[in-house]
Amino acid sequence: MLFVAGVARQGNGEEEGSAMPDMTLIIGNRNYSSWSLRAWLAMRMAGLAFEEIVIPLDQPETESRIREHSAAGRVPVLHHGDLTIWDSLAICEYAAELAPAALLWPEDRDARATARSVSAEMHAGFTVLRAALPMNIRADRPDLRIPADLQADIDRVCTIWCDCRRYFGTAGQFLFGGFSVADAMYAPVVARLHSYRIEVDGTVQDYIEAVRSLPAMQEWAAVGAAEPWVLEREEVGEPDA
Numbered sequence: 393m394l395f396v397a398g399v400a401r402q403g404n405g406e407e408e409g410s411a412m413p414d415m416t417l418i419i420g421n422r423n424y425s426s427w428s429l430r431a432w433l434a435m436r437m438a439g440l441a442f443e444e445i446v447i448p449l450d451q452p453e454t455e456s457r458i459r460e461h462s463a464a465g466r467v468p469v470l471h472h473g474d475l476t477i478w479d480s481l482a483i484c485e486y487a488a489e490l491a492p493a494a495l496l497w498p499e500d501r502d503a504r505a506t507a508r509s510v511s512a513e514m515h516a517g518f519t520v521l522r523a524a525l526p527m528n529i530r531a532d533r534p535d536l537r538i539p540a541d542l543q544a545d546i547d548r549v550c551t552i553w554c555d556c557r558r559y560f561g562t563a564g565q566f567l568f569g570g571f572s573v574a575d576a577m578y579a580p581v582v583a584r585l586h587s588y589r590i591e592v593d594g595t596v597q598d599y600i601e602a603v604r605s606l607p608a609m610q611e612w613a614a615v616g617a618a619e620p621w622v623l624e625r626e627e628v629g630e631p632d633a
């Protein structure tokens with residue numbers, strides 16, 4: 393029994409002879425839960441097998457259900473045997489360690505340091521963009537007004553993507569060539585720029601298409617689009633009735 397994040401868990405973890413203990417990823421609604429998408433995508437792109445539990449957000453029982461898994465009260469949460477890992481970036485890091493061959497962090501040290509910088513910037517920042525453009529996979533909202541502070545966040549994201557593609561990404565379609573944690577961290581922004589049809593230049597549009605074309609992203613989007621839950625506070629940019 394381990395007490396992790398304030399939650400007692402009975403281990404079913406690494407036993408002698410078992411190469412890979414079970415993993416379960418707890419996520420929110422696919423349509424809206426941007427932090428869940430980051431962790432889920434990193435796990436999938438690392439080729440890791442895991443069970444999923446979806447806890448719909450904004451329901452009366454949401455908080456208590458999440459707290460059964462993590463005292464931090466947020467999804468995503470990963471259980472691996474008797475270990476609990478919470479927070480999207482920590483789960484991405486863990487996936488990178490479990491599956492080193494997937495190169496979720498670039499091999500080149502300069503590229504890796506930059507990938508970590510842009511991932512941390514996403515994790516800690518872009519508050520205006522995150523509030524004004526909620527991830528809403530099934531939305532198609534071309535008429536959203538873009539105030540200056542939102543445009544500044546969008547411009548910063550586009551600069552990051554263009555710089556990464558130019559200086560580190562030429563060997564592939566993603567920010568650092570092959571898919572990395574940085575792409576997982578920005579995947580919900582890709583979805584947002586698409587949903588709200590934000591005007592971007594050709595390099596950014598190509599990158600958006602590369603991420604959206606990933607089979608894992610298409611799977612996430614298809615399941616998210618079919619979900620029954622509609623969260624009014626996340627529904628922005630609807631045309632006036």
Ligand SMILES: N[C@@H](CCC(=O)N[C@@H](CS)C(=O)NCC(=O)O)C(=O)O
Nearest residue numbers: 425426427449466467468479480481
């Ligand atoms: N810093 C955390 C943020 C996680 C987060 O805010 N998740 C939201 C869903 S996307 C959540 O759990 N909200 C709880 C709730 O709405 O009750 C991470 O990176 O994982």
